[in-house]
Amino acid sequence: xxxxxxxxxxxxxxxxxxxxxxxxxxxxxxxxxxxxxxxxxxxxxxxxxxxxxxxxxxxxxxxxxxxxxxxxxxxxxxxxxxxxxxxxxxxxxxxxxxxxxxxxxxxxxxxxxxxxxxxxxxxxxxxxxxxxxxxxxxxxxxxxxxxxxxxxxxxxxxxxxxxxxxxxxxxxxxxxxxxxxxxxxxxxxxxxxxxxxxxxxxxxxxxxxxxxxxxxxxxxxxxxxxxxxxxxxxxxxxxxxxxxxxxxxxxxxxxxxxxxxxxxxxxxxxxxxxxxxxxxxxxxxxxxxxxxxxxxxxxxxxxx
Ligand code: NAD
Numbered sequence: 001x002x003x004x005x006x007x008x009x010x011x012x013x014x015x016x017x018x019x020x021x022x023x024x025x026x027x028x029x030x031x032x033x034x035x036x037x038x039x040x041x042x043x044x045x046x047x048x049x050x051x052x053x054x055x056x057x058x059x060x061x062x063x064x065x066x067x068x069x070x071x072x073x074x075x076x077x078x079x080x081x082x083x084x085x086x087x088x089x090x091x092x093x094x095x096x097x098x099x100x101x102x103x104x105x106x107x108x109x110x111x112x113x114x115x116x117x118x119x120x121x122x123x124x125x126x127x128x129x130x131x132x133x134x135x136x137x138x139x140x141x142x143x144x145x146x147x148x149x150x151x152x153x154x155x156x157x158x159x160x161x162x163x164x165x166x167x168x169x170x171x172x173x174x175x176x177x178x179x180x181x182x183x184x185x186x187x188x189x190x191x192x193x194x195x196x197x198x199x200x201x202x203x204x205x206x207x208x209x210x211x212x213x214x215x216x217x218x219x220x221x222x223x224x225x226x227x228x229x230x231x232x233x234x235x236x237x238x239x240x241x242x243x244x245x246x247x248x249x250x251x252x253x254x255x256x257x258x259x260x261x262x263x264x265x266x267x268x269x270x271x272x273x274x275x276x277x278x279x280x281x282x283x284x285x286x287x288x289x290x291x292x293x294x295x296x297x298x299x300x301x302x303x304x
Contacts, residue, residue, distance in 0.1 A: 003031070004031065004222060004223065004226045004228065005031055005032055006028050006031040006032050006033035006094075006222075006226070007031070007032030007033070008032065008033075008034070009028075009032075009033045009034070009093045009094055010033070010034045010036070010085050010089040010090070010091055010092045010093050010094070011025075011028045011033045011034070011035050011036065011092075011093065011094040011095075011096065011225075012036040012038060012071075012081060012082065012084075012085050012092050012094070012095050012096065012129065012133065013025050013028070013035065013036065013037060013038060013096040013098055014038045014039075014075050014081065014095075014096065014097055014098050014099035014125065014126075014129055015038065015039055015075070015098045015099025015100060016035075016037040016038055016039055016054065016057060016096075016098065017037065017039025017041050017052075017053025017054045017056070017057055018039070018053055018197065018198065019195070019197030019198065019199065019214060020098060020148075020193060020195055020197060020214045020217055020218075021037075021039070021096070021098040021099070022057050022214070023214040023215050023217070023218045024096055024098070024218050024221050024222075025037050025057050025061065025068065026057070026060065026061060026064075026066075027218045027219075027222055028094075028222065029061040029064070029066030029067065029068055030064070030066065031222070033067075033094075034067045034068070034069075034088070034089045035061060035066070035067065035068040035069075036068070036069055036071050036081065036084050036085045036088070036089075036092075037054045037057045037058050037061070037068050037069070037070050037071065038054065038070075038071040038072075038073065038075070038081050038084075038099070039053045039054040039057075039070075039071075039072065039099070040053075040072055040073065040074050041053035041054065041072070042101070044101060044102055044198050044199065045101055045102065045103055046101035046103070046117060046121060049072070051070065051072045054070035054071065054072055055070050057070075058070045069084060069088045069089075071084040074125070075097075075099045075121060075125025075126070075128060075129055076120060076121070076124060076125050076128055077128065078125065078127070078128025078129035078130070078131060078132045078133075079128065079131075079132040081129055081132070082129065082132035082133050082136070083132075085133075086136070091136050091140060092133045092136050092137075093137075093140075093142055093143065093144065094143075094144040094145075094146075094225045095129055095130055095133045095143075095144070095145050095146070096145075096146045096148075096221060096225070097125070097126035097129060097130065097145070097146065097147045097148055097170070098146075098148045099121060099122075099125055100121060100122050100148065100199070101117070101118060101121050101122075102118070102160075102163060102199060103117055103118050103162060103163075104159040104160055104163070105159060105162075106158070106159050107161045110161060110162060114162055115161070115162040115165075116162075117162075118162035118163050118166055119162060119165060119166045119169075121166075122148075122163070122166035122167065122169075122170065123166045123169045123170060123173070126147055126170060126173065127173070130145060130173075130177065133145075134186075137181065137184060137186045138184045138186070141184050141185045142184075142185050142186070143181060143184065143185070143186035143187070144186070144187050144188075144224070144225035144226075145174065145177060145181075145186070145187070145188035145189070146188075146189055146190070146191060146221055146224060146225060147170040147171070147173060147174040147188065147189075147190045147191075148167075148170065148190075148191055148193065149167040149168070149170050149171050149190050149191065149192045149235065150163065150164070150167040150192050150193070151192050151194060151237065152164040152167055153166070153167025153168040153169075153170065153171065153192060154167075154168070154171075154192050154235075154237070154246060167192075170190060171190050171235055174188040174189060174190045174233065174235075175188075175190075175233050177233075178232040178233030178234075179233065181232070182232065187224075187225075187229070187230075187231070187232035187233075188232060188233060189224045189231065189232060189233070189234050189235070189236065190234070190235040190236065191217070191220060191221060191224075191235075191236050191237075191238055192235060192236065192237045192238070192246065193217045193237075193238045193239060194212055194238075194239035194240070195212045195213065195214040195216070195217050195239065196209045196210075196212040196213055196214065197214060200212065211240040212239060212240050216238075216239070216240055216241045217238050217239075220236060220238050220243055224236070233284070234247070235247065247282055247284075248282060248283060248284075249277060249280050249281070249282055250280060250281050250282070250283055251274060251275060251276055251277045251279075251280055252273070252276060252277070252278060252279030252280060252281075253273075253274060254270045254273045254274050256270075
């Protein structure tokens, strides 16, 4: 198979001054892309800022003969980040929503500020950047988006009600973008990675971290954003070189008669059946939300 080239593609990678984003940047640049390395260079908790983080990555790319420019804006100023791409390279083809912070706290202790801040950076940041890129994507009928979720967004995690909420929201966001973007050749996918970075360094034991280099995540991100990939609106779990797709599964379910027998007691009696996945389906569209209830958008079929 020939090399997957990104020649002349303009890629915006948020939070690319370290961790996963840095490796994506290096890899895209190696393959000919023009890279906007965005990072405000703050702490893991989102405090402060330092232009050095993005500069170091840009210098490394340029020293290797690649093309890159640094951007120090907060993802909440997404329009400014896209402006950097347009001013320097004329447009944007690929957006990797990767910037993130942590403010872990048990739900009992979490403050309004800790909850909001994490939602802002991950979800609203991705919204602002993608929203600013969208008109370019539509006009040129080409766009690729990666939203970075997390296993915590898929399954929840102790002490991360803020983070897991934001990370699940990024899934619904990408699923909708994939549908709205389809006719403009805009594809949006989601990754739920696990990798060694300052986010995991203090949580995971060294022997596990050793296996989790960020370089092992980059190949999926590159493939999903390459011209040759047709897949959109999908979720991928990726860690230590293991790549797999995640999807929704609906149990065979129970259809209750809408009469006086349809009570909480009836639900209790058949709850095991609701939980039974023997005859499951894997829905992808709102319109096939439930075969018994909807035959097209909003057209209810009598369940009696
Ligand atoms: P990281 O802390 O090394 O990288 C995140 C980067 O985002 C930092 O360089 C930081 O300065 C930047 N950033 C933070 N807030 C920003 C803002 N408002 N505007 C611009 N830049 C900002 O951590 P990482 O592990 O490389 O994380 C990358 C992404 O992957 C994050 O979204 C994270 O939640 C996600 N993720 C990582 C793991 C993992 O195991 N490392 C697991 C699941 C999800």
